[in-house]
Amino acid sequence: MAPRMLLSMPLHAITEVFGEAGLRDRFNLEIESLPDGDRRQLEDALELASQLHADDRRVREPYLNHLLRVAIRIVRYYGIQDVDVLTAALLHDAVEDHPAELAGLSPALGHQKLTDAALEELARRYNPRVAGLVSAVTNPEYDPGRDRHEQYRTHVADSLEHDPWARVIKVSDFTDNGLGVIHTTDDKARSSAIKYRPLVPKLRELVRRPDTPLSQAVKDHILDQLDLAEERFAAILDG
Known part of the structure; x- marks a missing residue:
């Protein structure tokens, strides 16, 4: 090619x-x-x-x-x-x-210890900024007594509130997952739509913020992508 x-x-x-x-x-x-x-x-x-x-x-x-x-x-x-x-x-x-593999430790150590060690390894291998960005987009261990999707959305909103560069990574991740629902199986598309649809308004708000380090043209492009993702979620869940 x-x-x-x-x-x-x-x-x-x-x-x-x-x-x-x-x-x-x-x-x-x-x-x-x-x-x-x-x-x-x-x-x-x-x-x-x-x-x-x-x-x-x-x-x-x-x-x-x-x-x-x-x-x-x-x-x-x-x-x-x-x-x-x-x-x-x-x-x-x-x-x-893959926190255990990244940190080179036993999986038996527990979630938080492995997460901390894996982030330390990223900081050592690259630098603390890389580790901080990965940390901001890493989901925590969920409370089994609460709705998993609700916890995910709360985490995303909280972790991106004061980290503009992490927003860039999360929006690209969300775009790949959201627009990509048409490239997967019906069951996966439905579960993704249920998980991601309620997050669209928050992502729109974060993208529009003045401190999000993207040009206005790029922000407009992303907002169009979020609209398209929302249309696809609606087609899956409401159609």
Whole structure:
């Protein structure tokens, strides 16, 4: 595939036609103009994400595809070349899904100890800012006595309140999950719509804030994407 054609393709089209290899090629094209040190950090983060999520799947695809799309969207469509933000985007599920492997510790240690150790490892391997960004988008251990989706939405609102750069990662993550409901099975689409639909108004409000570090054109683009995601949720749940 010619680079110019690959750069022009929507991310889910690359996924359907070329799979993980195509998304890797697209990511490399997106970061090729970055300084050598930034590229090395991102290559290392992608390798780490590949190792941690090697056996993970998202219904029909390797989990790594989701992480690649989240990072590519940030650099291409949001115009962000901040290496720490892109590193955190690639690793945004690492602490939540694989804290023991990341920290090199026994899973028997317990959730909070493993989470803290995994974040410390990210700070050591990269820097505290990367660890802080990943922490902001990492879901806590849920109280089994309360509604799981409600706890998720409360956590997202609270964690993004004072972390504008984490909003960038979460919005790209949400866009991939929300718009991506048409690329998955009926059961997964319905469960995703139930989980994500009530979060749309809060994300709109966060995106519109003056301290969210995105241009107005990008904010408008994201707001359009949120509208489209909401339409898809409605079609699934109300149609």
